Amino acid sequence: MSVVYDCIVIGAGIQGSCTALQLVKKQQNTLLLEQFVLPHSRGSSHGQSRIIRKAYEEDFYTQMMQESYELWAQLEKEAGVELFRRTGLLVMGPENSGGFMKLKATMQRHKIPLELLEKQEFNQRIPNVNLTEGNEALIDTFAGVLYADRAVQAVQRLFKASGGVIADGQRVTSITPGEVVTVATSSAVYRAKSLVITAGAWANRVLKHTQLQLPLKVVKINVCYWKEKIPGTYSVGQNFPCFIQMEPKEGEYDIYGLPSNEYPGLMKEAGEHSRSLQSHHT
Ligand SMILES: Cc1cc2nc3c(=O)[nH]c(=O)nc-3n(C[C@H](O)[C@H](O)[C@H](O)COP(=O)(O)OP(=O)(O)OC[C@H]3O[C@@H](n4cnc5c(N)ncnc54)[C@H](O)[C@@H]3O)c2cc1C
CATH class of the missing domain: 3.50.50.60 (FAD/NAD(P)-binding domain)
Structure with missing residues (x-):
C-alpha cells in the first residue's frame, strides 16, 4: 500500500x-x-526580482504585509541567503484620482511610514525623472526588491x-x-x-x-528593460527606488518598475491593470 x-x-x-x-x-x-x-x-x-511593498489601495494587502515581511526575514535567516534589498518605492499618480488617494489613505490609516514629496523635493530626491503635471508622489520607505x-x-x-x-x-x-x-x-x-x-x-x-471553477482571468504581462538615459543614475547602487506610475496620462496600464540591477544599465519595467481581477502568467 x-x-x-x-x-x-x-x-x-x-x-x-x-x-x-x-x-x-x-x-x-x-x-x-x-x-x-x-x-x-x-x-x-521565475525571474530575478519582484517588488515588495506595503503601499496598496486595499486594506487587506497592507495588513497582510506586516506578517509577510516577518516571514521573509525569517526565511533569509533560515536559508542563510539575502532575499530582500530595501530600496523604497516611489508611487506617482494623478492628485485627486481615486487610485492614488486610496493608496495614500490606506497607508495613513495603517500608519505605514511614507514620505510625501512636493514638486521641489521630488526634483532633488529623484533627479532625472519628471513628475507629470498634476501628479502627486510618495515613497513607501520600507519597500524594496525580493530576489525571486x-x-x-x-x-x-x-x-x-x-x-x-x-x-x-x-x-x-x-x-x-x-x-x-x-x-x-x-x-x-x-x-x-x-x-x-x-x-x-x-x-x-x-x-x-x-468540478470547481473560479472567476479567474489569466493575463499576459510583458516585461521590458529600459536602457538608462544617464548610465548609473537609476541603479540599485545609486539608491534609485522601485516605482509605480498609477493611471499614466497615456495608456490604460499602471506602470511599475525596478532600478537596474539584474542587467547593468537596464531597468525592469512592466504594465498591468491593477484594478481588475487577475492572475499572472508569462
Ligand atoms: C512579470 C511579472 C511581474 C510581477 N511582479 C510582481 C512584483 O513586483 N511584486 C509582486 O508581489 N508580485 C509580482 N508578480 C506576481 C507574482 O510573481 C505572482 O503572484 C506569483 O509568482 C504567483 O505564484 P504562484 O505560485 O501562484 O504561481 P506560479 O509561479 O505560476 O506557480 C504555479 C505552478 O503550478 C504548476 N502547475 C500548474 N498546473 C499543474 C499541474 N497540472 N500539475 C503540476 N503542476 C502544475 C506550474 O507549473 C507552476 O510551477 C509578478 C508576476 C509577473 C508574471
Whole structure:
C-alpha cells in the first residue's frame, strides 16, 4: 500500500513552495507536485526580482504585509541567503484620482511610514525623472526588491531539508476527491488526507478535476528593460527606488518598475491593470 501523505500541494511556484514549507514545519508529511522539471521559467514566480511593498489601495494587502515581511526575514535567516534589498518605492499618480488617494489613505490609516514629496523635493530626491503635471508622489520607505528565483529555490531547499518530498516533471492529470484524495500525474498515483492547489494561471484547469471553477482571468504581462538615459543614475547602487506610475496620462496600464540591477544599465519595467481581477502568467 502506497504512503498516504498528510497533504499534497499541486504547483511549486512561490505560493505552493511556501505553503509546503509551512506544512512540514507543522509536522505534516507533505508532497509538492510540479508539472515541469525544477527550476523552470514557465510560471509566474521565475525571474530575478519582484517588488515588495506595503503601499496598496486595499486594506487587506497592507495588513497582510506586516506578517509577510516577518516571514521573509525569517526565511533569509533560515536559508542563510539575502532575499530582500530595501530600496523604497516611489508611487506617482494623478492628485485627486481615486487610485492614488486610496493608496495614500490606506497607508495613513495603517500608519505605514511614507514620505510625501512636493514638486521641489521630488526634483532633488529623484533627479532625472519628471513628475507629470498634476501628479502627486510618495515613497513607501520600507519597500524594496525580493530576489525571486533565489527565494523559490531557498524555500524548496528548506522544504526538502525538513523532510518534504518534491516530485517534479509530473503533471497532475486527475484528482479523485474522498476521505483520502487520490491524485494521478503523468507518471504516478499519490494519496493524501488533504490537498492544496496552487497552480497559478493553470488553476482552473486543475480545478476542473474537482468540478470547481473560479472567476479567474489569466493575463499576459510583458516585461521590458529600459536602457538608462544617464548610465548609473537609476541603479540599485545609486539608491534609485522601485516605482509605480498609477493611471499614466497615456495608456490604460499602471506602470511599475525596478532600478537596474539584474542587467547593468537596464531597468525592469512592466504594465498591468491593477484594478481588475487577475492572475499572472508569462
Ligand atoms: C512579470 C511579472 C511581474 C510581477 N511582479 C510582481 C512584483 O513586483 N511584486 C509582486 O508581489 N508580485 C509580482 N508578480 C506576481 C507574482 O510573481 C505572482 O503572484 C506569483 O509568482 C504567483 O505564484 P504562484 O505560485 O501562484 O504561481 P506560479 O509561479 O505560476 O506557480 C504555479 C505552478 O503550478 C504548476 N502547475 C500548474 N498546473 C499543474 C499541474 N497540472 N500539475 C503540476 N503542476 C502544475 C506550474 O507549473 C507552476 O510551477 C509578478 C508576476 C509577473 C508574471
